[in-house]
Every structure is written in C-alpha cells, then in structure tokens.
Amino acid sequence: MATLEIRDLVVSVEGQIILNGINLCVHSGETHAIMGPNGTGKSTLAQIVMGHPKYRVESGDMLLNGESILAMPVDERSRKGLFLAMQNPIEVPGVTNFDFVRSAVASRLEKGNHLRIGKFILQFEDTAKKLDMGTNLAHRYLNQGFSGGEKKRNEILQMALIKPSIAFLDEIDSGLDVDALKIVGENVTRMKSDHLGLILITHYQRLLDYIVPDFVHIMIKGNIVRSGGRDLIEKIDHEGYDWLKNELGIDELEEHKPQVSIGICAQGAPRREGI
Ligand SMILES: Nc1ncnc2c1ncn2[C@@H]1O[C@H](COP(=O)(O)OP(=O)(O)OP(=O)(O)O)[C@@H](O)[C@H]1O
Ligand SMILES: [Mg+2]
Numbered sequence: 387m388a389t390l391e392i393r394d395l396v397v398s399v400e401g402q403i404i405l406n407g408i409n410l411c412v413h414s415g416e417t418h419a420i421m422g423p424n425g426t427g428k429s430t431l432a433q434i435v436m437g438h439p440k441y442r443v444e445s446g447d448m449l450l451n452g453e454s455i456l457a458m459p460v461d462e463r464s465r466k467g468l469f470l471a472m473q474n475p476i477e478v479p480g481v482t483n484f485d486f487v488r489s490a491v492a493s494r495l496e497k498g499n500h501l502r503i504g505k506f507i508l509q510f511e512d513t514a515k516k517l518d519m520g521t522n523l524a525h526r527y528l529n530q531g532f533s534g535g536e537k538k539r540n541e542i543l544q545m546a547l548i549k550p551s552i553a554f555l556d557e558i559d560s561g562l563d564v565d566a567l568k569i570v571g572e573n574v575t576r577m578k579s580d581h582l583g584l585i586l587i588t589h590y591q592r593l594l595d596y597i598v599p600d601f602v603h604i605m606i607k608g609n610i611v612r613s614g615g616r617d618l619i620e621k622i623d624h625e626g627y628d629w630l631k632n633e634l635g636i637d638e639l640e641e642h643k644p645q646v647s648i649g650i651c652a653q654g655a656p657r658r659e660g661i
Contacts, residue, residue, distance in 0.1 A: 388414040388451055388467055388551035388583060390435070391651040395446035397427075397434050404430045406608035407446065411651035414551050415580040419594055419619065420587045422605035423627050428587045429473050431605075432554040436470040437463050450552070465494050469550030471541035473557045473587075478528040483540065484510060486528045487547050494548065506547075513546045518569050534561030542570055545577070552583045559593040571596025591623040606636055 390412045397405035404427045412418055420428050434441045435448055437460040448455050450466055458466070478486065487510065492501045514523055517539045529537050538558055545553055555574070559567055574597050578584065586597060594602075594616070602619055604612040606627065611634055612618065621629070631637070 387580070389449075389651065390468070390552045390583065391447075391449040391452075392431075392435070393447045393449070395431075395434070395448060396444040397430060398442050398444050399430070399440055403444070404441070404608050405434070408605075408608075408610060409650045410603070410610065412552060412583040412585055414583040416601065417578065417584040417586065417597065417599045418601045418603060419599035420585060420603045420605055420610075421589065421619070421622055426605050427608040428605055429556050430608075432470050432473075432556045432585070432587060435463075435554065436460060436468060461493065464490070464548075464550075467551030469545055469548060469553040471538075471545060471553065471555040471558050473560070475529050475532075475537040475541055477530045477532075479530050481528050482525055483528050484524040487544055490544065490548050509547060510543075513543050516569075517543055517546075517573055518566075519543065535563060535566045538562055539566065539570060542573055546573065551581060552585070554585045554587065556587045557589070558586070559588055559590060567592065568596065591619050594619050604630060606631065606634075611636070 390410075392408050392410040395405055395408040396403060397408075408427075408431060410418075410431075420431070422428055430441060434443065435455075437455070437458065443456060450463075450468065455463055455466070455468075488501065488503075488506060491506065495501065510524060514521075519536065519539055523536075523540070526532075529540060532540060538561055541555075541558065545555075558570060558574070562570060571593065574584070578597075584597070584599075586593065586599060588594065599616065599619075602614055602616060603610045604618065604622070604627070612630060
C-alpha cells in the first residue's frame with residue numbers, strides 16, 4: 387500500500403507562484419482525475435512531485451508513505467515508487483529505449499538481486515506488443531523521431547515495466563488516434579490494482595471513459611477548487627469551466643482560493659470510498 391499526500395503545497399517557477407496551496411491525497415488502489423483549463427498548474431503539480439529542478443517549493447510538503455520527499459533527488463523518488471508519464475516526453479539521443487527501461491528497472495531491485503535479462507526481454511516484447519508498438523522500438527533511441535502517439539505509448543510501456551506504486555499520467559491521451567486511445571486506455575486499466583494509485587491529468591472525457599476514475603478534481607489558477615465524482619467530468623465536457631468560475635467568484639485577478647476537503651488525507655480517518 388502506498389499513499390501520496392500533498393499538504394498546502396505552494397510552488398513557484400522563476401519567482402512566479404504557480405501552485406497556491408494544493409492539498410491532495412492519493413492511496414494505491416485509487417484512480418484520481420485532475421482536469422482544468424490550460425496553464426492552471428496541472429503539469430507543474432506532476433513535475434514537482436517527481437522533483438523537476440525548474441520548480442521551487444515555497445512552502446508545504448509532499449509525503450510518500452508518511453515520509454517527506456522534498457529533499458529526495460528524482461531517482462530516489464522513482465525508486466520509492468513514484469512515476470510520471472510526461473505531457474511532452476523528451477528525446478534522448480544515444481540511449482536506446484530498451485537500455486533506458488532496463489536501467490530504470492534494474493536500479494529499483496533490492497540490493498543483491500539482478501535483472502534476469504532473458505525474462506526481461508520477453509516482458510519488454512510482450513508489453514510492446516500489447517501496446518501495438520513497432521518491433522524495432524527496443525533498439526531506437528529514446529523517443530527520438532517517435533511520433534506523438536508513439537511517445538505516449540512509450541511512456542505507458544515504461545510504466546508497465548517499472549511498476550510504480552503512484553503514477554501521474556499527464557495528458558496521456560494527447561496525440562493519440564482513436565484506436566491508440568483505446569489501446570492505451572485498456573492497457574492502463576489492466577494495470578490498475580490495489581498496488582497502484584493513478585493520477586490522470588486530462589482535458590477530455592474520452593480518456594476517462596476508458597480509465598474510469600474514482601475521484602475527479604478541478605484545478606483552476608493553481609488550486610484544486612472542486613473535487614467530486616464522475617458527474618463533474620460530463621459537466622465540464624459539455625459546459626467548460628465558466629460555470630465553476632462564476633460559482634466560485636474566480637476572476638482573472640484573483641489568486642488564492644479556499645481548498646475543498648475531499649481528497650485530503652485525514653489523520654486517522656477511514657479511507658473514502660470511490661464513487
Ligand atoms: N519558466 C517559466 N516561467 C514562467 N512561467 C512558467 C514557466 N514554466 C511554466 N510557467 C507557467 O506556469 C503555468 C502552469 O503551467 P502548467 O504547465 O503546469 O499548466 P497546465 O495546467 O499543465 O496546462 P496545460 O493544460 O496547457 O498542459 C503556466 O501559466 C505557465 O506559463
Ligand atoms: Mg500540462
């Protein structure tokens with residue numbers, strides 16, 4: 387079981403506050419969706435959890451299984467079970483896709499254990515096949531020359547092999563054609579288990595038709611302003627965000643908004659049921 391707890395997190399980039407006191411609690415076994423207008427801080431949240439050096443934590447904390455991760459480098463966060471499928475995966479010339487994933491998996495093994503390479507190759511090939519990815523993919527440099535959709539599938543391939551306990555999928559649906567969306571959706575849904583907490587960042591209902599969330603959070607201007615159930619997805623898909631901004635009195639000049647309480651780790655409280 388894993389729990390990621392984000393407490394009153396304020397984050398800046400180049401002196402500008404982007405996240406305004408986020409609170410969020412994700413247990414393994416749960417699937418959360420985060421939706422919100424462009425530029426509202428969704429990717430910032432995913433990247434600061436993973437430890438991107440561009441962002442600065444001004445205040446608040448992030449805890450994985452009760453332990454603060456603030457001082458941990460990215461690789462340690464990964465070894466502890468965190469994973470990010472990036473909105474814009476970067477190209478790494480010179481490092482093959484296979485070597486990259488193999489190193490990531492090997493570095494997570496307990497001391498004294500070694501990766502059984504034959505078994506791993508079979509797993510890699512099987513996972514690539516399930517994702518309907520090209521056969522030469524293993525030997526190509528990481529993401530170099532990959533199409534937008536191939537990059538997204540590749541993030542899921544990594545996730546399937548690395549087996550994280552808490553995973554952010556940042557717009558995993560962008561760039562996917564209709565068939566690829568179905569394949570990715572089905573693969574991620576197959577990975578759902580009591581050992582995996584998922585945070586899906588998306589703009590569209592169609593992804594959430596395939597990977598059904600237990601909780602839905604709306605982020606506006608660096609804050610989670612509403613959390614609830616699947617009914618929120620449909621409302622946003624049909625009506626956008628203006629109704630919520632109007633309801634909450636959010637205008638372009640306002641920065642700080644009160645937090646809602648759903649999705650916050652309550653000390654000693656029973657785990658909230660899904661919807
Ligand atoms: N280096 C930077 N300097 C100034 N502002 C930045 C910098 N990097 C990011 N930002 C700003 O931070 C804000 C949040 O960006 P973020 O990528 O987290 O948004 P998002 O909610 O993921 O948007 P989208 O839905 O378009 O992916 C944006 O307004 C962006 O312009
Ligand atoms: Mg983003």
